[in-house]
Amino acid sequence: MTEAATTLPAAGTLSITDPRVIRAIELVWREATLLDAKDYHAWEALYADDGIYVVPIDRDADSFDDRLNMVYDDARMRSMRVVRMTEGFAIAAVDAATTVRTVSRFVPTTVTDDEVSLKAAQILVAFKRGRHDFWAGDVDYVVRLGADAGADRLVRKVVRLIDAEGAVPAAGFLL
Amino acid sequence: MTTLHGPIDGAFDAATVNDLEPADLVLPDRVAGRMYTDPGIFEQEMSRIFERTWVWVAHESELPKAGSFKTTTVGRQPVIVARDRKGNINTMLNRCRHRGASVCEQRTGHANGFTCPYHAWSYGLDGKLRGLPYPDGYEGVMDKSGVALQRLRTESYGGMVFATFADEDELEPLEDFLGDVKLWIDRFMKQGGGYPIKVLGTHQFRFKGNWKIQLENTTDGYHFPIVHRSWMASVDAETAEMMSFMTDPAATTHDLGNGHSVMEMVPEHSDLDVDDGTEPLQERFADLVEALGAQGLDSGSVRRLVRAMHGTGFNLNLFPNVSMSISFLRVLRPISADETVIEHVALGPDGPPEIVDPVNRERLRIHEHFQGPFGFGTPDDAEGWDRVQRGAAAAPEMPIMVNRGLGREEPSPEGWPTSHVTDETGMRAAYGMWKRMMSDD
Ligand code: FES
Ligand SMILES: [Fe+2]
Numbered sequence: 001m002t003e004a005a006t007t008l009p010a011a012g013t014l015s016i017t018d019p020r021v022i023r024a025i026e027l028v029w030r031e032a033t034l035l036d037a038k039d040y041h042a043w044e045a046l047y048a049d050d051g052i053y054v055v056p057i058d059r060d061a062d063s064f065d066d067r068l069n070m071v072y073d074d075a076r077m078r079s080m081r082v083v084r085m086t087e088g089f090a091i092a093a094v095d096a097a098t099t100v101r102t103v104s105r106f107v108p109t110t111v112t113d114d115e116v117s118l119k120a121a122q123i124l125v126a127f128k129r130g131r132h133d134f135w136a137g138d139v140d141y142v143v144r145l146g147a148d149a150g151a152d153r154l155v156r157k158v159v160r161l162i163d164a165e166g167a168v169p170a171a172g173f174l175l
Numbered sequence: 176m177t178t179l180h181g182p183i184d185g186a187f188d189a190a191t192v193n194d195l196e197p198a199d200l201v202l203p204d205r206v207a208g209r210m211y212t213d214p215g216i217f218e219q220e221m222s223r224i225f226e227r228t229w230v231w232v233a234h235e236s237e238l239p240k241a242g243s244f245k246t247t248t249v250g251r252q253p254v255i256v257a258r259d260r261k262g263n264i265n266t267m268l269n270r271c272r273h274r275g276a277s278v279c280e281q282r283t284g285h286a287n288g289f290t291c292p293y294h295a296w297s298y299g300l301d302g303k304l305r306g307l308p309y310p311d312g313y314e315g316v317m318d319k320s321g322v323a324l325q326r327l328r329t330e331s332y333g334g335m336v337f338a339t340f341a342d343e344d345e346l347e348p349l350e351d352f353l354g355d356v357k358l359w360i361d362r363f364m365k366q367g368g369g370y371p372i373k374v375l376g377t378h379q380f381r382f383k384g385n386w387k388i389q390l391e392n393t394t395d396g397y398h399f400p401i402v403h404r405s406w407m408a409s410v411d412a413e414t415a416e417m418m419s420f421m422t423d424p425a426a427t428t429h430d431l432g433n434g435h436s437v438m439e440m441v442p443e444h445s446d447l448d449v450d451d452g453t454e455p456l457q458e459r460f461a462d463l464v465e466a467l468g469a470q471g472l473d474s475g476s477v478r479r480l481v482r483a484m485h486g487t488g489f490n491l492n493l494f495p496n497v498s499m500s501i502s503f504l505r506v507l508r509p510i511s512a513d514e515t516v517i518e519h520v521a522l523g524p525d526g527p528p529e530i531v532d533p534v535n536r537e538r539l540r541i542h543e544h545f546q547g548p549f550g551f552g553t554p555d556d557a558e559g560w561d562r563v564q565r566g567a568a569a570a571p572e573m574p575i576m577v578n579r580g581l582g583r584e585e586p587s588p589e590g591w592p593t594s595h596v597t598d599e600t601g602m603r604a605a606y607g608m609w610k611r612m613m614s615d616d
Contacts, residue, residue: 055549057376066532068376068521068539071549080409084551090405092554129565131383165282167379167516170548170557 024116024143048153096172097128192572205574211385225250231497236373259300266338267324368480370524378547384564393498394601429591434494434608436601444488
C-alpha cells in the first residue's frame with residue numbers, strides 16, 4: 001500500500017489557504033457536485049484533453065497501462081462514457097443510484113503557478129431500491145491552473161477505493 | 176425435434192409449489208421462479224452441487240512457481256490453492272485443524288507455508304502440519320504426523336484447475352466430466368496466438384441475485400443487442416459487426432453434456448488456427464501490427480496474435496461456476512440465495528515482454544471497456560439480473576421460461592443438441608444437470 005505519510009511535504013510548507021490551492025479545491029468540489037447531479041457533459045468539460053480519470057484495482061499502482069483497472073479513461077474513453085451515461089441505452093445509467101459524496105481531508109502535495117496536486121478522501125453513499133451502498137476511497141487530484149479559475153482543468157484523478165481489491169457492486173454512476 | 180410444451184402458465188401450482196422437491200421444479204422448457212429465491216434450495220445446491228462436482232478454482236498461470244497461492248471458495252467453503260515444491264497444485268480448506276481459524280487471508284501471494292495466527296500451528300504448501308508451539312501438551316494425545324488441512328481432489332485440463340470435495344467413488348475424473356468440452360478448451364487457449372495464456376487481472380463485483388441468473392446469462396445470446404446496446408454504440412463498426420450474430424444462422428449453441436454448453440457467436444473464430452487469410456485485421460490495431468513487426472515478428476505470427484485480440488468466437492459454459500467467455504473467464508461464487516459474486520478474469524498471451532506487453536495492453540483496454548463494475552457492459556447485465564431477482568419474488572410458482580428455440584433444436588453432426596445462438600439450449604443443458612444433481616436418487 002502507498003503510505004501517504006511518506007509522500008507528504010513537511011508540515012507548514014504548503015497550505016490549503018494558498019489561493020492556488022483554493023482554486024484547485026473549488027474545482028474538485030465542482031466536479032463532485034456535477035457527478036452527484038449526473039451532469040456528465042459539464043463534468044467532461046472539467047478535464048484537460050490529456051487528462052486521465054482512473055479507478056485502479058491495485059491501490060499501490062501509479063502507472064496503469066500494464067494492469068487491469070476498473071476505469072482507465074483518456075479523453076476518448078471519457079467522451080464515450082459520457083455518451084453511454086446520457087444517451088439512454090444503458091439500463092444501469094437510466095436507473096442509476098442516487099449519490100451524495102463528500103470530498104475532504106485535503107492535503108496539497110505540490111503547488112506551483114501551473115499545477116496543484118492534492119490528496120483527499122471521498123465518501124460516497126449511493127441509494128437505489130431500498131439499499132445504501134458505501135464507497136470510500138483516497139483520491140489523488142492534479143489540477144492544471146489556467147489563466148483564470150474558469151480555465152482550471154483536471155489532468156489526473158485517481159480514486160483508490162478501500163475495497164478496490166474486493167467485490168464492489170456494479171455501478172451506473174461515476175466515482 | 177423436442178416436443179413443444181403448453182402455454183407459459185399452469186406448470187406449477189401456487190398452493191403446492193413450495194412443497195415440491197427441488198428436482199420437480201425443473202421441466203424441459205421451464206423452471207419455477209422459487210429456484211431463485213428459496214434459501215432452503217440454496218443450501219441443498221451447496222451440498223449437492225458445489226460440494227459434489229468439479230468446481231473451477233484457478234488458472235495455472237495464477238500459480239506460476241512453488242509457493243504461489245490464491246484463496247477462493249468452493250461453493251461457500253473457503254479454500255487455499257497452492258503450488259508445492261514438487262509442482263503439484265493443492266486445494267485445501269482454509270481452516271485450521273486446531274480450533275478453526277482461517278490460516279490465510281491474502282487473495283494471492285507467495286509463501287513457504289501457512290501459519291495459523293491464533294496458536295501458530297504451521298502447515299506446508301501441501302497442507303501437512305509441520306509444527307506447533309509447546310508440543311509437550313500433545314504428548315500421548317495427538318500424533319501430528321496425521322494432521323493436515325483438509326485437501327480437496329484437484330485436477331486440471333488445459334491450464335484450468337478444478338477441485339472437488341467428492342472422492343473417486345462419487346465423481347468421475349475431471350477429463351471424463353468435461354468430455355467434449357475438452358475440444359473447446361483447446362480451442363479457447365489458441366487465442367494465445369502461439370503463446371500460452373496467462374491471467375492479466377481480475378475484476379470482482381457483486382449483485383443481489385441468485386447465481387443461476389448469471390449461469391443462464393453466459394449462454395444468453397438473446398439479451399446481447401438489447402442490454403449491450405450502449406456498448407455496441409461505443410465500439411468501432413468492425414467490432415459491432417463481429418458481434419452481430421442475431422440473424423446469422425451459422426451462429427449456434429450446442430449442449431455438450433453434463434450441463435456444459437458452448438455458444439458460437441462468431442463461428443469463423445471458433446478455431447483460430449483456421450484462417451484463409453481473407454479476413455482483414457481490424458483497423459484499430461494498425462499501430463500494434465507495426466510495433467510487433469518492428470520487434471522482428473513475421474507477418475504470420477503478427478496476424479495470429481492480432482486476429483485473436485478479441486479472443487475466440489464463443490462462450491464455453493462449464494457447469495456450475497465458470498464460463499470461458501470469448502477472451503476472459505467469468506467465474507461465479509454463490510453467497511446466498513439472493514447474492515452472488517462474479518469475477519471477470521482478463522487473459523492474454525504469456526511470452527517475451529517485447530511481444531506480449533503491447534498485445535496485452537490492448538487486451539486489457541478491451542476488457543476494461545466491457546467488463547468490471549464500471550465497464551460499458553457489466554453494469555447493464557447486473558441491472559438486468561437485479562431486475563430478475565426482484566421480479567422473481569412475485570409468484571414462486573410462475574415459471575422462468577427457457578423454451579426459446581425448442582422447436583428448432585436438432586443434433587449437430589457431432590451429436591450435440593444444437594439450436595440458434597439466441598436460443599435457450601445452453602440453459603436447458605444446465606438445468607438438466609441441475610435436476611440430475613438435485614434428485615434424491
Ligand atoms: S486455531 Fe489455529 S492454531 Fe489454534
Ligand atoms: Fe451480457
